[in-house]
Amino acid sequence: MTSPLYQRDREWHPPALAPDYKTSLGRSPKNALLSLEGSPSELTGPTFGHNDIDAIDNDLLRNYAKSGDPIGERIILHGRVLDENGRPVPNTLVEIWQANAGGRYRHKKDSYLAAIDPNFGGCGRTLTDENGYYTFRTVKPGAYPWRNWINSWRPAHIHFSVFGTAFAQRLITQMYFEGDPLIAKCPIVKSIPDQRAVDQLVAALDLNATIPLDSIAYKFDIILRGQRSTFFENRPEGN
C-alpha cells in the first residue's frame, strides 16, 4: 500500500464546470466533492506486468498494420512518469489513444469525413521501465473539428491514461504538440485555469531523441501525485 498522498491541487486541475466546453454543463456535479483522508481503498491500486501486454503494443506504426505503414508524420513519443517528489514511477501502465494523421478516430461513433487509415489502429500501451521511462512510436495525429461551437477544432493531441501505485493517483489527460496554434483556442485546453498547467501538457520537440532520416521525436513527462512522508505521525490505531 502507498503512503498517504499529497492533496490533489484542485486549482491546478480544470473545474468540473467549464461553460465554454459545453458538454461539461450537464455532466458536472453541482455539489462539493466529499474530501477523504486516504484509506486502503484509495491507497492501493491495480498493478500490471509484462504478461498483460505484448512487446508490439507500444508501436502504433506496426500494431495494426495490415498492408504497410500508416500514413503520416512518423514520431517517437517518449518521457518519464514521475511523482511530485521527482521520483520515477517504475512498472506502471501507460495507455495512449489518438486520431490518425487525418484527424479521424477508428471508432464506430466517429463519422468525420477524413479517411480511416487501414494500417492504423490508434492505440498503444506500455509499462514504464525501472527508471519510469516509456516510449511509443506512432504518427502525429491531425487536428479535427468537433461540435462545440460550429467552427471548433481540437489541436493535435494524444490521450494518456496512467495508473501509478494507488487508485487515487489514477490520471487521464491529453498531450499537445509544441507550436500548435490551436492549443490557445481550444475550450478543453482552456478549462485549465493556470497557464503553467497548460504548458505542462505541451510536449517539446526533442531533436536529441529523433532517429535521423526516420522519425522526429517529442518528449512528454507525466507527473502523478506524490506520497507524503509519515514520520512523527499520530497513530490512533496504536502501531
Next chain:
Amino acid sequence: MTQSLNYLKETASQTAGPYVHIGLAPGDAGFDIYAQELGRDIAGPNAKGQRITVTGMVTDGTGAPVKDVLIEIWQANAAGIYAGAGDVEEGFRGWGRVIPDFDTGKFTFETVKPGPVAGTEGRMAAPHLNLWLVARGINVGLNTRMYFDDETANASDPVLNLIEQAHRRDTLIAKGEANTYEFNISLQGENETVFLDV
C-alpha cells in the same frame, strides 16, 4: 526570497473524450488490436465469496443516459484484501473496466462481493466497490463508492457517516435482490451522486 521547495506539480487532467474506448477498450470501439484487453474480468475464476451482478446507468443533469462513460472498478476480495496488499486468490485482480451499451446506456458487470476493509482512523469500512468515472464532459475523473443495501455495517461506515446530508448517503447504496444489485449514478441534479475527493 526563500529556498525553492522543488516539488513537481501533478499533470493536469483533461477529459477522456468520447473515444476513450479506443485506448482502454478497443473491442468496444469496434476493432480488435490487442491479444488481451485489460479489465474484462474483475474477480477471476478462483475468487471465493458471493458472485454478484451489478446493473445500472449513469445519467447527466437532464436525466439522459451517459452512453460514452467508462467506469473503472477497484475492490477487495471477499476476505477484505486488496490485490497487492496481501494474499488473494490466483487471478483475482479486483480491478476492471465497465462500459455501457452504446444504444441504451445500461451497464452490467459481474464480480464477487467484497468483504469489509480497513477504513480511516482505524475504523472498518463497510463492503464497497471503488468507482472512477471518465467521459466526454468530465474534466477530472470522478471517484465514488458503491455500498450494498443488505449490509448492517453501512450504519457505522466512516465515509457514509461523513456525508452531512443524510439523505444523500442513499446515492451510494446499491439495491440488491438475490445476487443482483442495481446502482445508478447521477452526475448532476436532484439525486446527484456523492462524489469523492480521495
